[in-house]
Amino acid sequence: MSASTPYGRDTLALHAGQSPDPTHGSRATPIHFTTSHVFSDTAEAAELFNLERPGHVYARISNPTVAVLEERVAALEGGVGAIATASGQAALHLTIVTLMGAGGHIVASRSLYGGSHNLLGYTLPRFGIHTTFVDPRDPDAWRDAVRAETRLFFGESLGNPGLDVLDIPTVAQIAHAHHLPLLVDATLVTPCLQRPLELGADLVMHSATKFLGGHGVAVGGVLVDGGRFDWEAAGLFPTLTEPYDGFHGMDFAEESPVAAFLLRARREGLRDFGACLSPMNAFQILQGLETLPLRMRAHVDNARQVAAHLAAHEQVARVAYPGLDGHPDHALAARLLPAGAGAVLSFELKGGRAAGQAFIEALRLFSHLANVGDAKSLVIHPASTTHFRMSAADLAAAGIGEGTVRLSVGLESLADLLADLDRGLAAAGKLSRT
Amino acid sequence: MDLNVLGQPTRIYCGGRSFDRRLPAVVMIHGAGHDHSVWQYQARHLAHHGFAVLAPDLPGHGASAGEALTGIAALAEWIEALLDAAGVARAALVGHSMGSLVALACSARSPRISALVLVGSVAPMPVAAPLLDAARSQRARAHAMINQWSYVPTSHIGASACPGLWLPGLNAALMARQREGVLAADLAACNAYTDGLEAAARVGCPTLVVCGERDQMTPPRATRPLLDALARGGAAVRLHTLAGAGHAMMAEAPGALGDALRDFLGSTTG
Numbered sequence: 001m002s003a004s005t006p007y008g009r010d011t012l013a014l015h016a017g018q019s020p021d022p023t024h025g026s027r028a029t030p031i032h033f034t035t036s037h038v039f040s041d042t043a044e045a046a047e048l049f050n051l052e053r054p055g056h057v058y059a060r061i062s063n064p065t066v067a068v069l070e071e072r073v074a075a076l077e078g079g080v081g082a083i084a085t086a087s088g089q090a091a092l093h094l095t096i097v098t099l100m101g102a103g104g105h106i107v108a109s110r111s112l113y114g115g116s117h118n119l120l121g122y123t124l125p126r127f128g129i130h131t132t133f134v135d136p137r138d139p140d141a142w143r144d145a146v147r148a149e150t151r152l153f154f155g156e157s158l159g160n161p162g163l164d165v166l167d168i169p170t171v172a173q174i175a176h177a178h179h180l181p182l183l184v185d186a187t188l189v190t191p192c193l194q195r196p197l198e199l200g201a202d203l204v205m206h207s208a209t210k211f212l213g214g215h216g217v218a219v220g221g222v223l224v225d226g227g228r229f230d231w232e233a234a235g236l237f238p239t240l241t242e243p244y245d246g247f248h249g250m251d252f253a254e255e256s257p258v259a260a261f262l263l264r265a266r267r268e269g270l271r272d273f274g275a276c277l278s279p280m281n282a283f284q285i286l287q288g289l290e291t292l293p294l295r296m297r298a299h300v301d302n303a304r305q306v307a308a309h310l311a312a313h314e315q316v317a318r319v320a321y322p323g324l325d326g327h328p329d330h331a332l333a334a335r336l337l338p339a340g341a342g343a344v345l346s347f348e349l350k351g352g353r354a355a356g357q358a359f360i361e362a363l364r365l366f367s368h369l370a371n372v373g374d375a376k377s378l379v380i381h382p383a384s385t386t387h388f389r390m391s392a393a394d395l396a397a398a399g400i401g402e403g404t405v406r407l408s409v410g411l412e413s414l415a416d417l418l419a420d421l422d423r424g425l426a427a428a429g430k431l432s433r434t
Numbered sequence: 435m436d437l438n439v440l441g442q443p444t445r446i447y448c449g450g451r452s453f454d455r456r457l458p459a460v461v462m463i464h465g466a467g468h469d470h471s472v473w474q475y476q477a478r479h480l481a482h483h484g485f486a487v488l489a490p491d492l493p494g495h496g497a498s499a500g501e502a503l504t505g506i507a508a509l510a511e512w513i514e515a516l517l518d519a520a521g522v523a524r525a526a527l528v529g530h531s532m533g534s535l536v537a538l539a540c541s542a543r544s545p546r547i548s549a550l551v552l553v554g555s556v557a558p559m560p561v562a563a564p565l566l567d568a569a570r571s572q573r574a575r576a577h578a579m580i581n582q583w584s585y586v587p588t589s590h591i592g593a594s595a596c597p598g599l600w601l602p603g604l605n606a607a608l609m610a611r612q613r614e615g616v617l618a619a620d621l622a623a624c625n626a627y628t629d630g631l632e633a634a635a636r637v638g639c640p641t642l643v644v645c646g647e648r649d650q651m652t653p654p655r656a657t658r659p660l661l662d663a664l665a666r667g668g669a670a671v672r673l674h675t676l677a678g679a680g681h682a683m684m685a686e687a688p689g690a691l692g693d694a695l696r697d698f699l700g701s702t703t704g
Contacts, residue, residue, distance in 0.1 A: 004603040004607075005590060005603075016600070017591075018592065051450075051478055052475060053479065053688055066597075068592075068593070071599070081603070082600075084598075228607055228611070232497060248450055250450060257471055257496060259599060262598065
């Protein structure tokens with residue numbers, strides 16, 4: 001029995017956060033497509049604004065459909081609550097701006113989604129927030145990068161696209177020794193394969209666009225707080241521990257030591273930066289969440305077979321999938337991802353960029369697009385798309401070669417996927433022989 | 435704000451307003467293994483409607499220093515010391531669960547208490563042996579048991595009144611933040627306090643008993659001896675039942691509890 005719920009993961013994925021609609025008895029989560037909610041009288045309006053009673057006021061701050069998604073992901077992750085955002089990028093931005101302002105510093109894994117690398121490496125410096133990127137496998141690098149102004153550690157459960165496994169317990173220990181929180185982007189693993197809060201992380205974010213939704217129809221993000229980080233004791237986070245004139249002079253850590261981060265993020269971050277999630281998107285992501293445990297099991301089963309198939313193929317130079325024996329993080333994956341190392345993998349084709357192009361263009365089932373985590377199988381060439389802004393040196397450091405191809409293995413019949421890959425590999429091989 | 439109480443730095447939440455001792459004072463006492471934040475909404479509600487709120491972290495809890503006190507009587511004495519430290523002559527007491535026993539004991543001994551609210555309360559308040567054992571040696575198991583019994587079944591599914599908050603997770607994290615030994619000391623104090631009915635018979639101030647309709651820890655039917663004892667002592671007693679709520683009624687029925695507290699305390703301050 002977990003301390004927070006007697007229910008299992010599969011049950012929570014279907015039910016958490018929602019009781020049947022009391023007015024009409026609707027079993028499915030209703031889509032509350034409204035910008036605002038009527039106050040019963042002027043007194044109630046004032047009380048809601050004063051946070052004397054909880055409730056919904058305006059959809060930029062909270063919405064009943066979005067709240068179901070927030071609670072459900074918080075329950076699945078074992079957190080105290082969550083905030084759904086317009087995208088995964090918005091969740092990352094919301095975390096950062098809640099914890100620091102200009103002058104702040106982040107220590108981040110260098111194996112990140114290209115969009116996150118962009119935000120940290122190029123965009124936030126314009127606002128005075130700087131990041132040191134480190135080798136995620138090197139504990140000393142994390143330790144050595146800490147400065148007096150550091151406010152956050154950040155990494156991905158599975159680094160993109162080399163699939164480095166983040167040693168969350170070790171990195172969390174280093175962060176905590178410096179009184180810093182660790183944010184983990186768990187997009188590629190979902191709470192079905194790993195619950196980073198249980199491994200020591202303090203905050204977890206998802207691009208819900210990916211596996212949580214699983215259907216590729218809705219962009220969204222979710223940010224979950226584990227509620228364990230002691231912001232007051234750290235003494236580094238005045239946004240959470242000093243009165244905020246912008247919201248009733250609230251000292252968020254005094255107001256709620258456990259939910260201080262979420263309070264500030266919602267009452268300032270969502271309110272002022274405005275990257276809220278649409279209730280329609282929340283509904284669509286909830287439909288996907290209902291089948292997340294089933295889908296992740298099937299994704300992992302297919303991905304294991306695909307990885308093994310590619311690793312044995314003469315046209316493939318190497319496969320990056322932590323579920324394979326040869327991956328440098330195989331042992332770590334066995335410990336931190338015992339139910340499977342996800343369904344995204346990358347591999348290096350013999351023949352470089354031209355071989356990569358021939359491979360992708362010969363595929364019929366794998367869709368060539370910039371996304372992962374769809375129920376349908378996907379493929380992309382990172383060097384020319386998701387990571388195109390990175391220098392050759394940064395690409396190499398992140399484990400991306402000219403011929404690196406990233407797959408997101410879907411739920412199609414395995415034989416059909418293998419046949420499609422063989423078709424692409426044959427095209428690549430033909431090219432390299434001519 | 436932070437006050438020094440009996441030589442120990444003590445965290446006191448004032449409901450988001452500056453403490454104004456000219457206003458009627460209300461002390462809100464949390465339960466076992468908790469801190470002031472369980473009263474977040476009700477404290478804000480009272481503080482924004484004419485009351486001077488003092489919601490302390492009891493010694494050794496939350497951000498307050500010191501060791502957890504080991505008996506209800508000691509905690510009741512500490513509440514009087516808190517009033518002294520805050521410069522408050524008279525105050526109403528609101529207590530939840532273990533905090534209700536502290537409020538009861540303090541009201542029975544002190545003429546400074548103007549009104550009493552017992553939230554989720556029974557007297558005596560025996561604690562099941564497996565929970566006492568778990569609190570001593572298996573905290574996570576104790577937290578799971580408390581969560582299981584604190585919330586009504588719908589709360590275990592979710593749909594919390596507080597947008598985006600997963601209440602069972604919030605409560606588990608709050609209990610996990612408390613120092614080692616605090617929960618065990620609190621539960622032992624509840625279990626050992628057998629003077630509740632005698633204390634109730636000595637309470638002279640207006641008293642409100644608030645029950646969660648579906649409370650499994652302190653079920654409504656079990657409050658009868660307490661209500662009878664209060665009546666025997668001559669206190670003007672009211673009973674208020676929160677529809678659909680369990681033991682964690684501050685989170686499960688935040689608005690309804692806030693309204694009940696404000697209505698009652700307003701009636702006692704004229």
